[in-house]
Amino acid sequence: MKTPLACAIAACGLAALPAMAEPQSGGVINTVIQPEPPGLVLGMIQNAPTRTVAGNIYEGLLRYDTDLNPMPQLATSWEESDDGLTYTFHLREDVTWHDGEPFTAEDVVFSADVFHRELNPSARAVLQHVESIEATDDHTVVFTLSQPFGPFMLSFEAGTFTMVPKHVYEGTDFRNNEANNHPIGTGPFKFENWDRGTVIELVKNEDYYEEGLPYLDGVNWHIIPDGASRAVAYENGTVDVLPYGTVENFDVPRLSEMENTCITQEGHEYFSPFAMLWMNNREGPTADKRFRQAVMYAMNREFARDVLWNGLGEVPLSAFGSNARFQNEDLEPYDHDPEKARELLDEMGYDGEEVTLLPLPYGETWTRWAEAVQQNLSEVGINVRTESTDVGGWNQRLGEWDYDLAFTYLYQYGDPALGISRTYLSDNIEKGSPWNNVEGYENERVDELFNEAATAFPEEKREELYHEVQEILHEDVPVGWLLELGFPTIYRCNVKNLVTSGVGVNDGFKDAWIEE
Amino acid sequence: MSFFARFAQNRGALIGLIILIAIIAMAILAPFLFPESPWRMVQRPFLAPFEVDGFALGTDTMGRNVAAGLMHGAWVSLLIGLVSTSVALIIGVPLGAIAGYYGGLVDDALMRFTEFFQTIPNFALAIVLVAIMQPSVTSIVLAIAIVSWPPVARLVRAEFMSLRNREYVEAARLVGQGNATIILKQILPNTLSPIIVLASLMVATAILLESALSFLGLGDPNVMSWGYMIGAARTVIRQAWWLSFFPGMAILLTVLALNLVGEGLDDALNPKLARERQ
Numbered sequence: 185m186k187t188p189l190a191c192a193i194a195a196c197g198l199a200a201l202p203a204m205a206e207p208q209s210g211g212v213i214n215t216v217i218q219p220e221p222p223g224l225v226l227g228m229i230q231n232a233p234t235r236t237v238a239g240n241i242y243e244g245l246l247r248y249d250t251d252l253n254p255m256p257q258l259a260t261s262w263e264e265s266d267d268g269l270t271y272t273f274h275l276r277e278d279v280t281w282h283d284g285e286p287f288t289a290e291d292v293v294f295s296a297d298v299f300h301r302e303l304n305p306s307a308r309a310v311l312q313h314v315e316s317i318e319a320t321d322d323h324t325v326v327f328t329l330s331q332p333f334g335p336f337m338l339s340f341e342a343g344t345f346t347m348v349p350k351h352v353y354e355g356t357d358f359r360n361n362e363a364n365n366h367p368i369g370t371g372p373f374k375f376e377n378w379d380r381g382t383v384i385e386l387v388k389n390e391d392y393y394e395e396g397l398p399y400l401d402g403v404n405w406h407i408i409p410d411g412a413s414r415a416v417a418y419e420n421g422t423v424d425v426l427p428y429g430t431v432e433n434f435d436v437p438r439l440s441e442m443e444n445t446c447i448t449q450e451g452h453e454y455f456s457p458f459a460m461l462w463m464n465n466r467e468g469p470t471a472d473k474r475f476r477q478a479v480m481y482a483m484n485r486e487f488a489r490d491v492l493w494n495g496l497g498e499v500p501l502s503a504f505g506s507n508a509r510f511q512n513e514d515l516e517p518y519d520h521d522p523e524k525a526r527e528l529l530d531e532m533g534y535d536g537e538e539v540t541l542l543p544l545p546y547g548e549t550w551t552r553w554a555e556a557v558q559q560n561l562s563e564v565g566i567n568v569r570t571e572s573t574d575v576g577g578w579n580q581r582l583g584e585w586d587y588d589l590a591f592t593y594l595y596q597y598g599d600p601a602l603g604i605s606r607t608y609l610s611d612n613i614e615k616g617s618p619w620n621n622v623e624g625y626e627n628e629r630v631d632e633l634f635n636e637a638a639t640a641f642p643e644e645k646r647e648e649l650y651h652e653v654q655e656i657l658h659e660d661v662p663v664g665w666l667l668e669l670g671f672p673t674i675y676r677c678n679v680k681n682l683v684t685s686g687v688g689v690n691d692g693f694k695d696a697w698i699e700e
Numbered sequence: 701m702s703f704f705a706r707f708a709q710n711r712g713a714l715i716g717l718i719i720l721i722a723i724i725a726m727a728i729l730a731p732f733l734f735p736e737s738p739w740r741m742v743q744r745p746f747l748a749p750f751e752v753d754g755f756a757l758g759t760d761t762m763g764r765n766v767a768a769g770l771m772h773g774a775w776v777s778l779l780i781g782l783v784s785t786s787v788a789l790i791i792g793v794p795l796g797a798i799a800g801y802y803g804g805l806v807d808d809a810l811m812r813f814t815e816f817f818q819t820i821p822n823f824a825l826a827i828v829l830v831a832i833m834q835p836s837v838t839s840i841v842l843a844i845a846i847v848s849w850p851p852v853a854r855l856v857r858a859e860f861m862s863l864r865n866r867e868y869v870e871a872a873r874l875v876g877q878g879n880a881t882i883i884l885k886q887i888l889p890n891t892l893s894p895i896i897v898l899a900s901l902m903v904a905t906a907i908l909l910e911s912a913l914s915f916l917g918l919g920d921p922n923v924m925s926w927g928y929m930i931g932a933a934r935t936v937i938r939q940a941w942w943l944s945f946f947p948g949m950a951i952l953l954t955v956l957a958l959n960l961v962g963e964g965l966d967d968a969l970n971p972k973l974a975r976e977r978q
Contacts, residue, residue, distance in 0.1 A: 434761065434936050435935075437939075438938070487741065491762055543921070554921070555921070556741065556762060559741065563740075571921070572834075572835055572917065573834075
């Protein structure tokens with residue numbers, strides 16, 4: 185009679201390990217999207233809400249884990265030539281589009297060479313280094329580069345390098361194609377219905393190529409324009425998942441204290457939103473390096489993180505965030521040190537000239553943040569006047585360089601050549617856009633280093649160049665580095681496996697399941 | 701009966717006056733009691749009232765002292781109320797006086813001009829003006845003045861029309877006084893009492909308008925005002941009631957006090973009317 189007893193103990197042991205629970209199929213998840221996306225054809229439209237919804241309909245060749253290592257998606261394996269010029273992707277052979285047509289290498293060539301070259305600026309930035317794209321057979325694609333491009337392997341995420349169906353789009357006017365109202369991808373969910381202003385419904389793709397996936401029967405994206413109402417929708421159980429940016433930060437502690445509520449910051453590693461303070465390098469006190477350094481010492485960035493962002497996020501060391509590759513960790517941090525700030529201001533002979541500060545008009549958190557920074561600066565003797573604007577006014581004044589200090593935040597896209605260098609390269613100084621080198625920083629050596637590093641090979645060489653550029657930027661402080669933002673996703677704890685990749689906020693429902 | 705005795709006969713007015721003096725005292729004493737900037741983050745955020753010594757009214761979302769904000773805010777609110785009312789009077793009184801005194805075409809022209817402003821809802825116009833001029837104390841004062849002068853012009857015009865044919869005006873004209881002298885020295889002094897009463901109420905309205913603008917985020921981002929405090933507290937009203945309660949009470953009391961004082965002034969300046977009312 186020994187055996188049954190042993191079994192019973194083993195069974196008990198298993199029962200006590202809930203983490204080992206088997207995924208269960210079934211169930212529909214209700215979530216929200218804010219604001220309502222302008223459209224759902226990824227690759228044609230790159231707004232954040234489009235990425236978040238359509239990331240479940242469309243796929244790229246690769247996914248990325250939270251350390252930004254490539255994971256197989258539509259490509260199962262890939263090879264890189266020793267000279268860094270040829271990349272070969274082997275595709276899955278059992279993939280079909282939502283309309284039943286098979287997915288082949290021709291679709292990849294069409295998407296990259298035709299569709300994205302015409303429509304997608306972020307893919308174009310990568311494609312300019314690509315000389316040719318060829319389908320050598322039905323399931324093999326070869327990319328040949330004109331010069332080595334370090335971040336090439338980071339460019340295949342669904343939102344940046346979306347695979348679109350050739351048989352639907354070839355030879356048509358892409359933007360006015362009928363099919364745009366009913367997007368067709370290869371992803372785990374199919375588009376079902378979009379009731380404008382109310383809800384976007386996605387249903388399970390029964391023919392999805394990964395065995396058993398997805399577990400969910402569907403995902404409904406509710407559209408609720410008011411922030412407080414979105415919080416209430418979670419509290420009263422209408423929705424189970426609140427993606428990033430859908431509730432005010434001040435509501436986060438209250439919601440996260442609710443029963444059966446979990447919160448995660450993961451799934452943003454690829455984007456790594458980085459809050460910065462533009463400082464006008466052209467004129468006024470901000471043109472002096474010592475003034476900009478003083479600003480860095482004067483700001484209490486830990487306070488902003490702890491109080492305004494509920495402790496989420498990281499205080500950056502310098503121009504490269506902690507998620508960025510090639511971060512130089514040997515730099516001396518700009519700690520909160522008002523005394524040092526005052527010394528620097530004395531040294532430069534700052535005469536109390538007034539500087540203007542433009543807050544980011546994206547809601548209460550940003551307004552409060554500007555107030556805190558203004559207070560920090562006035563405590564070291566900097567005379568700041570805040571000028572509030574609406575989004576249009578903010579875009580315009582930054583585009584016209586009509587400011588001294590201004591808040592913003594930018595995505596880093598996993599590699600310095602994709603997301604960081606654009607802020608500091610002098611050939612990126614151009615009026616009219618609030619997203620380029622708005623501060624007007626010009627440094628020949630920095631230009632040289634960034635340009636060389638983008639195409640340097642191998643990685644060690646890039647690292648060396650990027651470390652040097654960080655030292656210069658750290659000393660010059662072209663912009664203020666405020667905070668690597670932590671955007672929380674709030675969800676019911678019985679929704680499992682919600683975020684499984686470095687772009688998890690956009691492709692998360694593939695692996696998610698609901699525990700009964 | 702002296703002016704003050706007549707004023708004091710109205711109990712409400714007396715209470716209003718006491719509250720008003722207290723608020724003015726708050727505004728004057730603010731820099732001495734709280735020499736630090738009210739924007740300064742001094743303690744943990746979200747301290748409830750009386751939770752920590754020295755923070756009788758608690759702290760706000762960023763650890764700023766609510767009591768300091770309230771007292772410095774009193775200064776801003778009163779300043780904006782008084783200055784914008786003065787500006788409104790400077791626009792409204794001359795326009796009304798000229799329209800009422802001369803009558804005819806001049807009157808028609810000026811009154812159509814006044815109606816132009818009266819037909820646009822006050823608050824909507826104020827929002828537009830502040831948004832165009834960029835929020836600052838100056839633009840707010842101007843916007844409030846621009847939306848609140850028409851009633852002054854109307855009132856002054858009516859007074860002038862009823863007074864311009866009085867015997868003492870005729871007499872002045874007979875002794876050869878010019879129009880300007882008659883307007884300024886003969887008629888205007890006799891219209892002052894209704895203007896003073898109206899002005900006291902306008903200060904109250906101006907404070908309310910400023911608060912409403914700040915609440916909507918159109919306040920001057922560089923000064924701490926009561927409306928700003930309520931607007932900033934709105935998102936956390938479920939966690940921290942005191943952040944909107946205290947400034948809300950401050951606005952309520954100030955506006956109430958000004959109304960009571962206005963009524964008392966009315967009684968004191970028009971003893972006949974007051975007696976009839978009793």
